[in-house]
Every structure is written in C-alpha cells, then in structure tokens.
Amino acid sequence: VATRQPQAQVTLAGDVWRQLHGYFQLHRQRVHAMLQEMGLSFGDMRALMVLDADHPRPMRSLADAWACDASNATWMVDRLEQRGLVERRMQPTDRRVKAVVLTELGAKTKRQLLERLDQPPEELLALDRADLEALGAALEKLPTAPSEAADCWPSANR
C-alpha cells in the first residue's frame, strides 16, 4: 500500500537523465564536504564567486549577480567584511554607490576554493580517452547555464 511514485519516463533519455542526476547529487555532496573542510558555507562560495580583488563591484551589481535583493547583499557583505574577506569602497563618481573588493585574505580564500572546484574528480580522470571524447561530444550538444549566476549556488531557501 505504498504511495504511488510517479513513474519516471522509461525511455533512453529518461535513463540518461537519472544517471546525470545521480552524478550531480554526488558532486553536490562532495562540494559540501569540501566547503566544510575549508570552513566555508554555500553562501560564502556564492559570495566569493562574483567578487574580485582588483575590480570593485557596486552593491547593486552584487545583488544582481547573487539573484537577491539589495538588502540581502548588504547583510552578506557586512558579514564578509567582519570576517576580513572583503572591503567596501566609496566611489568618487557617484557618492551613492559603495563598491566591494576582495581583501588579500578573501582573494587567497577564493583562489584555494577555485583550485579545488576546478580539479576534475578522480573518476573522470580514470575514464579512457574514447569515453571522455564520447561524453564531451554529447555534452557539447547540451546548453549550459546562462548569465553569471551560473556560478551561484542556491542559498535560496524561500
């Protein structure tokens, strides 16, 4: 008398979809574990991804990149600033805007994070050339995330 589970499409595409999904979940779990090791949250990662040490970025622009509203951005930057990861800078051209840059520490943290994220996982390195090429050829026909929010993980809980 189990709840009827909606049957996923039993098609070739459906099978491939479930495989992709399973691999995706594994990736997510690994990223989570890695962040914990580094003492970072998903929110921190989301923040670091769109910040830079040499290009001050206005709050308004950050909110857009993070797909949140201005107040959310303010709180986020407040916390990052307290931890010494970022710095606010007044803009001389328009005294309304405050732009944010990574500090030395923030830049270093981001660098370490990216190094680990960019590293292809073992099982991909273990695939033979033919499999990798087949995989790459098929993936090339699929779209990827548009916009900069591509590198933003959700914290979006509501």
Added chain:
Amino acid sequence: VATRQPQAQVTLAGDVWRQLHGYFQLHRQRVHAMLQEMGLSFGDMRALMVLDADHPRPMRSLADAWACDASNATWMVDRLEQRGLVERRMQPTDRRVKAVVLTELGAKTKRQLLERLDQPPEELLALDRADLEALGAALEKLPTAPSEAADCWPSANR
C-alpha cells in the same frame, strides 16, 4: 591587472568536467525556478523527498536522512505540520518516538514535484539515439551519490 584565476586543468578530462559543471548549474537554476512556481523552497523539497504517506518515519531517522541534527528535524517538521503537509504520530511500541507521515496534501505536493523532476529536459529528448547511448555508456562508468541523502538538496548554509 586582474586577479589570477586558477587555471582549470587543460586536459580532456578538465574540459569534460567544465561542461558537466555548466550543465549542472543550468539544472539547478531550472529546479529553483520550478520550485518558486510551486511555492516551495529547497528545504521543502529536501523534506518531501524522504517522507511518505504510508510509512511513518521517526524523527531520528529523518534527521539522518536530511543529514542534520535532531533539533533541525524538529523545527522542520513543526513548520511542515503548520502548513498541513505532514502529521506526527506516536508509536505504541516505544513512547519516546514520534513518527512522521505525509498528509493527503503533502503526498499530492510530493507527487507533483516528482512528476516535474523526473521529466527529462527537452535538450535530452532532442538528442539522437547514438548520442544518448554514448552518453549513457560513459555515465555508467561514473559513481552516483550513496545513500538516501542522494535526494537531499542543500540547505546546508553553514
């Protein structure tokens, strides 16, 4: 004078990894948009995934499945109960445990959610048979997420 971005490995595996990553991000964005349409959060999804209408599940077990502690589970179930999605039931065998089931509404919501998640996206349906088979063959050599937490999305913000 841009911050040096760590160079992702320029290898075949590295390329494939970036492609996979881009496709994952797109998937995530789509799921987020879909949830908003349904008035659900990532947390709601995480909750629904491990609950069932006919198999009462103790709080302790829920906490394990959600990879959180017992108190987190309590708060979560409190909120779901207020919204009429779940119900707590005392267990006669051990009066310490309270087990949770989906209500009619909760089961319906989960059904709708799963229907949409299981649906392979257009671009996969559009791939020709050869590409799908190649993709499937390569993916079969990759691991997937272990355990039930496989279906848990992060809310893990700390």
Added chain:
DNA sequence: TAAGATTGATAAATCAATCTTA
C-alpha cells in the same frame, strides 16, 4: 522622483542545553 544602499522585523537553519522514557 528615482537609484543606491542600509535598517528593522520575520522566518529559517544551526548549535548547545533540557526534558522524557527505555
């Protein structure tokens, strides 16, 4: 007025006690 940003209040997630029953 409108754009940029902050503040205050509410909801949610997390951690450290506390309470209840086996």
Added chain:
DNA sequence: TAAGATTGATTTATCAATCTTA
C-alpha cells in the same frame, strides 16, 4: 545511563520600510 525528541539562543536569509544622493 542512553536514546529520542524538544526548547532556547544565535546566526543567516528574506521582505518591507527608510535614508541618502543624483
């Protein structure tokens, strides 16, 4: 005592005002 669950306090995330300058 230990397992199961809840409560209280703190940190984050979100929404609705508010403040400042163009």
